[in-house]
Amino acid sequence: MSRVWKSPVVARDTAPAARQQVLPFAELAAPAKPLLLTPRPVQRLWFCIYLPQLPLEACRSSAEALVIVEEQHGIHRVLLADAAARAAGVMAGLSANAALALLPTLKLEERNPVREQQVLERLASWLERFSSFVSIADRNLLLLEIAGSLNLFGGLQSLRQTIVRDLGMLGFSAAVAIAPTPLAATWLARSGRRICIRATENLGPALRQLPLTCLHWPSGQRELLTGMGITAIGDCLRLPREGFARRFGAERLLDLDRALGHLPDPRDSWRAPERFCADYEMTEEQSDRELLLNICRELLLSHEQFLLARQLGTQSLCFSFFHLKSTATELRLGAALADRSASRWFELLKIRFEALRLPEPVIAVRLRSGLSQPLLAETARLSFSHKAEKQKHRYSIAQLAERLVARIGDHSVHALTMVAEHRPEYAWCARNPLSDWTASTLTMLTDTRRPLWMLPEPALLPADSGYPLHRGCRLTLLDGPERLETGWWDEGNVSRDYYTALSGAGMRLWVFRNRQRTPDWYLHGIFG
Amino acid sequence: MSLEKLLENPRIWRGSSRPGAQSGLASGYPKLDRCLPGGGWPLGALTEILIGQHGIGELRLLMPALAQLSAEETPAYTGEYTEPGWIAWVAPPFQPYAPALQQHGIDLSRMLIVRPKDDSELLWSAEQALSSGTCAAVLLWPDKLDDQASRRLQLAAEKGHSWAIAFRPLAARQQASAAALRLELQFTGQGTCVHVLKSRGGRPTVLNDLL
Numbered sequence: 184m185s186r187v188w189k190s191p192v193v194a195r196d197t198a199p200a201a202r203q204q205v206l207p208f209a210e211l212a213a214p215a216k217p218l219l220l221t222p223r224p225v226q227r228l229w230f231c232i233y234l235p236q237l238p239l240e241a242c243r244s245s246a247e248a249l250v251i252v253e254e255q256h257g258i259h260r261v262l263l264a265d266a267a268a269r270a271a272g273v274m275a276g277l278s279a280n281a282a283l284a285l286l287p288t289l290k291l292e293e294r295n296p297v298r299e300q301q302v303l304e305r306l307a308s309w310l311e312r313f314s315s316f317v318s319i320a321d322r323n324l325l326l327l328e329i330a331g332s333l334n335l336f337g338g339l340q341s342l343r344q345t346i347v348r349d350l351g352m353l354g355f356s357a358a359v360a361i362a363p364t365p366l367a368a369t370w371l372a373r374s375g376r377r378i379c380i381r382a383t384e385n386l387g388p389a390l391r392q393l394p395l396t397c398l399h400w401p402s403g404q405r406e407l408l409t410g411m412g413i414t415a416i417g418d419c420l421r422l423p424r425e426g427f428a429r430r431f432g433a434e435r436l437l438d439l440d441r442a443l444g445h446l447p448d449p450r451d452s453w454r455a456p457e458r459f460c461a462d463y464e465m466t467e468e469q470s471d472r473e474l475l476l477n478i479c480r481e482l483l484l485s486h487e488q489f490l491l492a493r494q495l496g497t498q499s500l501c502f503s504f505f506h507l508k509s510t511a512t513e514l515r516l517g518a519a520l521a522d523r524s525a526s527r528w529f530e531l532l533k534i535r536f537e538a539l540r541l542p543e544p545v546i547a548v549r550l551r552s553g554l555s556q557p558l559l560a561e562t563a564r565l566s567f568s569h570k571a572e573k574q575k576h577r578y579s580i581a582q583l584a585e586r587l588v589a590r591i592g593d594h595s596v597h598a599l600t601m602v603a604e605h606r607p608e609y610a611w612c613a614r615n616p617l618s619d620w621t622a623s624t625l626t627m628l629t630d631t632r633r634p635l636w637m638l639p640e641p642a643l644l645p646a647d648s649g650y651p652l653h654r655g656c657r658l659t660l661l662d663g664p665e666r667l668e669t670g671w672w673d674e675g676n677v678s679r680d681y682y683t684a685l686s687g688a689g690m691r692l693w694v695f696r697n698r699q700r701t702p703d704w705y706l707h708g709i710f711g
Numbered sequence: 712m713s714l715e716k717l718l719e720n721p722r723i724w725r726g727s728s729r730p731g732a733q734s735g736l737a738s739g740y741p742k743l744d745r746c747l748p749g750g751g752w753p754l755g756a757l758t759e760i761l762i763g764q765h766g767i768g769e770l771r772l773l774m775p776a777l778a779q780l781s782a783e784e785t786p787a788y789t790g791e792y793t794e795p796g797w798i799a800w801v802a803p804p805f806q807p808y809a810p811a812l813q814q815h816g817i818d819l820s821r822m823l824i825v826r827p828k829d830d831s832e833l834l835w836s837a838e839q840a841l842s843s844g845t846c847a848a849v850l851l852w853p854d855k856l857d858d859q860a861s862r863r864l865q866l867a868a869e870k871g872h873s874w875a876i877a878f879r880p881l882a883a884r885q886q887a888s889a890a891a892l893r894l895e896l897q898f899t900g901q902g903t904c905v906h907v908l909k910s911r912g913g914r915p916t917v918l919n920d921l922l
Contacts, residue, residue, distance in 0.1 A: 579845060580797055580823070580843075580845045580846075582843070583823075583839060583840060583843045583845050583846070584823065586839055587825055587836055587839065587840075590832065590835065590836075591825070591826075591827050591828060591832050591836065592828075595825060595826040595827065595828070596823065596824070596825050596826075597823075597824050598820075598822055598823055598824070599807070599809040599812070599819050599822045599824065600809065600819060600820075601809050601810060601813065601819060607808075607810075610809070610810050611808065611809035611810060613824070616823055632811070632814065633808060633810045633811035633814060634808060634811055635770045635771075635774075635807065635808055635811045635812065635815070636765065636766060636770070636803075636804070636805035636806070636807070636808060637805060637806040637807075637808035637811075638805060638806075639805075639806060688763070688764060688767070688898060689767045689768075689898025689899075689903060690764060690765075690766040690767055691766065691767075691768075692766070708805075708808060708811075709765060709766035709805065710766065710770075710771070711765070711766050711768070711769065711770030711771060
């Protein structure tokens with residue numbers, strides 16, 4: 184029986200092996216042909232916006248004549264002057280005093296790089312309407328990849344006109360250029376030429392004419408090149424590559440290659456940080472706390488929806504309660520771990536809201552979230568046991584610490600860690616239970632017993648003929664001395680003899696005799 | 712009617728053999744363990760320790776048990792896996808000294824020191840810590856603790872399977888309390904003796920020279 188059934192199986196097994204032997208080797212090894220057509224290399228087109236007047240334009244001042252000054256070698260010098268100031272003869276490079284002498288009504292503003300960055304970021308998020316790829320290239324340069332946007336905005340000319348016009352309406356004077364590589368676009372924009380290059384092969388001739396001043400290279404290197412009689416990019420390209428790289432660094436050579444499109448030049452895309460901000464306005468003033476809590480809960484629920492859609496969580500929230508007359512009351516909440524759950528935030532809010540004093544009835548509530556961060560939701564456990572149900576009601580130490588901090592304050596809750604230090608008062612320190620979860624694994628430096636209780640400061644003990652007294656009773660010294668002489672490297676030099684002492688009332692104390700100035704006795708700890 | 716039959720009557724309650732009594736946590740002092748029902752500290756309940764002053768050995772009495780709690784992965788009282796317990800110190804009279812705790816074998820990474828501003832915050836914090844289920848033990852030093860508050864603590868400890876230890880002055884001896892165990896520590900000249908004032912399922916005893 185078994186033989187009858189076995190034979191066809193054997194036959195079937197051998198058949199494919201035989202076929203494989205027949206097939207030529209090359210056919211087997213050939214890779215499968217792709218079903219899809221290989222994508223053509225995408226022609227990218229970069230739109231560069233150069234904002235030479237950004238320090239001036241970022242400063243929204245209504246002054247008639249305004250200059251931006253910057254400190255250079257200890258002297259405030261004019262960096263940029265507006266039209267009114269220029270008409271009076273104030274120009275860049277003038278010292279602030281000279282400028283004021285020319286025009287006494289002149290308003291001087293210190294340059295503020297932070298504000299400039301903020302303005303640039305606002306512009307970047309505004310530009311996201313024109314392209315999905317916006318990049319901040321420098322502190323006054325923005326790059327847009329526009330190859331994909333041309334159809335939507337009706338061609339290159341129309342897109343360029345729209346952007347320049349809208350920038351002008353926003354109050355920015357920009358130099359723009361379009362080129363197939365980001366670096367070429369940057370250099371062309373800096374040169375101030377209103378130029379548009381679409382094909383990579385046209386890039387070379389256009390770049391060759393550019394003077395070195397529109398490059399972002401260090402001025403020392405530019406001067407060195409100018410000294411050699413090299414004033415344009417074309418001159419650089421004619422130099423032998425090896426020698427150029429040796430003299431000016433490989434990075435400069437790479438810059439040229441990237442600008443000409445010989446090397447890829449990847450850029451970081453700028454993304455606006457996503458925050459949640461929502462207002463709830465009431466038709467009339469309210470002082471009912473229950474109602475206010477309900478409004479907060481609604482805001483938290485929409486906040487949860489916002490974060491859920493983006494798979495984000497946040498660690499801080501800020502509620503603002505607006506009043507008609509007084510300034511808004513703010514309530515800030517913080518969590519140990521990024522979270523989006525409305526119910527958990529609401530728990531924290533309730534604890535804080537109890538203690539919140541509202542000076543007036545509330546007319547509007549605003550919820551603003553802190554910076555959001557990616558959040559991976561924990562998968563629910565696939566378990567139907569009773570024990571797992573019980574586990575669900577437990578909450579973690581982070582949640583406990585959050586609740587305690589929310590009610591009794593930031594500095595009232597802490598955890599402990601060891602410090603490698605011989606002075607007993609510095610051998611430990613408090614750590615934040617919310618932020619820092621890893622305690623040091625340091626072990627004790629000494630074998631001698633330390634007291635479980637430590638006094639905040641060593642307390643001076645009265646002495647009777649050289650023996651310390653505690654609450655009027657002479658102490659019995661049980662153990663010691665243990666001499667500690669350390670801390671000479673900083674201000675806290677100590678030299679002490681430590682003893683274990685027994686008081687009349689049965690307390691085991693850790694006392695020391697100071698060996699430095701006066702031989703006084705101090706109580707430092709209690710053995711508990 | 713024989714005595715055995717009489718004792719089977721459910722209406723008869725016998726103090727020494729409480730049905731369903733949990734096994735206690737070994738205190739590290741065999742003399743004390745023998746007096747306590749379950750052979751150790753009653754977990755999931757409130758223990759009160761009455762002391763005349765701080766530092767007469769009340770912490771040394773607890774250290775072996777606390778070291779055991781902070782180290783073990785599976786708490787003895789539930790048998791299921793939980794994360795190792797934290798030990799919360801609510802309103803300690805002095806600073807708990809980290810190197811000494813480590814010398815006693817306590818895991819420092821799981822200590823939480825809470826310093827509430829007043830007694831109501833203290834009770835709230837202790838109750839939160841006890842019922843959270845994260846703290847294996849909560850030590851608290853209240854100024855006042857009335858009958859109602861002690862009952863709340865006892866319930867919170869039961870809910871969170873946590874061990875509450877309240878340190879109280881000797882004057883509290885006359886007060887009623889819901890604690891499962893009440894001890895009084897007194898210094899006698901040679902050593903510290905422990906009076907077991909109340910022990911659920913046990914008998915009051917005096918242990919001389921325990922510490």
